[in-house]
Amino acid sequence: MRIKSSISNVISISFVALLFLFAFTWIIFDFNGSSSSLKDTWSIVTSIFGGVTTLIAAYIAYSLYDDWRKPQNFNIEADHKREILRFIRKITPLEKKYNRLIMNHFIYSNDPDRTIAIDINEVELNTFINNINELLGLMDELYYMTKDRNIKNLNDHYLNYAQLYTYILIHSESLYKENEKQKLQEFLGTNLKFDFIDINGEQWSSSTLYAYAFKGMQQVKMRQYFSENIKSELD
CATH class of the missing domain: 1.20.120 (Four Helix Bundle (Hemerythrin (Met), subunit A))
Incomplete structure (x- = not known):
């Protein structure tokens, strides 16, 4: 139960953060008069999203291992x-x-x-x-x-x-x-x-x-x- 809650919180926070990043990046590009502001925004956010998902996967793997290890040691x-x-x-x-x-x-x-x-x-x-x-x-x-x-x-x-x-x-x-x-x-x-x-x-x-x-x-x-x-x- 604890690990499900932690993973849900991490995913939710990451999703909200990416939404803010998407909006902020699009505004910056659009403010600078970029003709491909939406495309450039998607490119940056997608790259960051790939890194974030890798970190989330690593966190989930560690949490699963940690939850398994503690009762095993006990x-x-x-x-x-x-x-x-x-x-x-x-x-x-x-x-x-x-x-x-x-x-x-x-x-x-x-x-x-x-x-x-x-x-x-x-x-x-x-x-x-x-x-x-x-x-x-x-x-x-x-x-x-x-x-x-x-x-x-x-x-x-x-x-x-x-x-x-x-x-x-x-x-x-x-x-x-x-x-x-x-x-x-x-x-x-x-x-x-x-x-x-x-x-x-x-x-x-x-x-x-x-x-x-x-x-x-x-x-x-x-x-x-x-x-x-x-x-x-x-x-």
Whole structure:
């Protein structure tokens, strides 16, 4: 509807302008006593009309492309956001599983009934890490498309946690199997400090113990951000 209105306005203005130009040119030629004032007027106006129609055609082509491009870009961005949510849904259950496993060994170190063996399934861990890498890659792509700084900040914030996952799991498993309970406690009590920027653009300093590091999604609130973002675009 918008493009039809714009094109109609451009054509109408161009037509009126050419009428004024025709009348003005004819008056000038007739005033100067030209014997072929009408012919000369038509010649000039026709030449100008050819140029004007070329410009109008270019404008219409650009408007059509621009109207096509905007929804197309919107669809691509929406697809990326849905893919991001899909990977978040894959990652979250394993984060919760690993969080319970590691955290319980830290909290209930003297209560074996509250803990289970740290025996990491390599295939499951690789799938978990691959999904995280896919998620971070999708967020990078979406940031390049939208230049939304919140996406970059969420990505960087989550990476503070995710980069620890493999190291914590593998080292914890090794200490557990070597029956190094004290070293495992000390390791899980390691405190990591980091800075991050929230979605309001404010910079913060935070920290996490290795024992509680598997709460990346919960702490960053990535799922909430993208769910609300998609909802606001649909409203």
